[in-house]
Amino acid sequence: MYNDILGYIYLPIQSASALMSVIAPITLSARNLIRRFGQREVIHGVSLELRHGEVLGLLGHNGAGKSTTLQMLTGALLPHSGEIEICGFDLTRQPQKAKAQTGFLPETPPLYREMSVNDFLIFAAKLHRIPRAQIADALTETKRRCGLQDSGKKIIGTLSKGYQQRIGIAQAIIHQPAVIILDEPTVGLDPSQIRGIRTLIRELGNMHSVILSTHLLGEVESICDRVEIMHHGRLIYGDSSTKMQQYGSQSGFIVTLLAPPALSELEALTDVQQIDPLSTTQFRILHAANTNPSAALLALAAQHGWQAEQLVPLRTRLEDVFMQITQDEKL
Missing domain, CATH: 3.40.50.300 (P-loop containing nucleotide triphosphate hydrolases)
Structure with missing residues (x-):
């Protein structure tokens, strides 16, 4: 055998x-x-x-x-x-x-x-x-x-x-x-x-x-x-x-501002494409590829007292990528 x-x-x-x-x-x-x-x-x-x-x-x-x-x-x-x-x-x-x-x-x-x-x-x-x-x-x-x-x-x-x-x-x-x-x-x-x-x-x-x-x-x-x-x-x-x-990924980051401004002020940042409020103090910010408005945001936060506490780059999970690829194949 x-x-x-x-x-x-x-x-x-x-x-x-x-x-x-x-x-x-x-x-x-x-x-x-x-x-x-x-x-x-x-x-x-x-x-x-x-x-x-x-x-x-x-x-x-x-x-x-x-x-x-x-x-x-x-x-x-x-x-x-x-x-x-x-x-x-x-x-x-x-x-x-x-x-x-x-x-x-x-x-x-x-x-x-x-x-x-x-x-x-x-x-x-x-x-x-x-x-x-x-x-x-x-x-x-x-x-x-x-x-x-x-x-x-x-x-x-x-x-x-x-x-x-x-x-x-x-x-x-x-x-x-x-x-x-x-x-x-x-x-x-x-x-x-x-x-x-x-x-x-x-x-x-x-x-x-x-x-x-x-x-x-x-x-x-x-x-x-x-x-x-x-x-x-x-x-x-x-x-x-x-x-x-990186398949189908979107450039962006999640930022925590303890004293956030009006949403329109964040949307006015150069290269920002979309802002999704995740809570009253946390925002997901999507931006154009090959750009990064995080430094400008942190500078404004320091200038205007928005109290930036944390900024974390978005990282695509492989599980999400796999599901997206196999789902794309069905379309």
């Missing part, structure tokens, strides 16, 4: 090449992927690229098609049409070489709970065809990277879910793949475990290429360089996580 799960990888690989001086090399390229279940098309022309040293977040609601897409990228599920290349190897024409470049953690980690951590990872190393003479070093290095140095003799089933998730990641990286694909790697973990797994993923992104699917927006903000949003089997948005946060 386990051989069926990990059997998509056959050959040992060398570590990914160093970053190019200007643009990192492409490690994974998918073009126009289509997948059907029966007569129903569930993935519609998905295309994406991944570069060395990049962490890409595949974001979407449950049922958006994230897991199906990741299974196609690993070769666990064949697309009905489209092309996938991993480190220059075509996944259809050269499956062994392409799959050897990939490490995969499914949503449910493929673990033998009755085995010790060491025995399981040695078993995984053999499935990945790591030469026998290199297995001990691979085991030591993988346990170090995943924080499992003191867990080698422990039985997997006795460990916490967070540690089991680390073991799942360890089996995916023990052969030093160029591309690491993680499906919902923090689902079901407590906050402390989530923080540890996110730190590990960010570290993996320094030496590999990482794709992770998630519906947790905090995951995107904390560890992803770039975001692709999937909605009903289609990629509807792709950009850096920073630019995603």
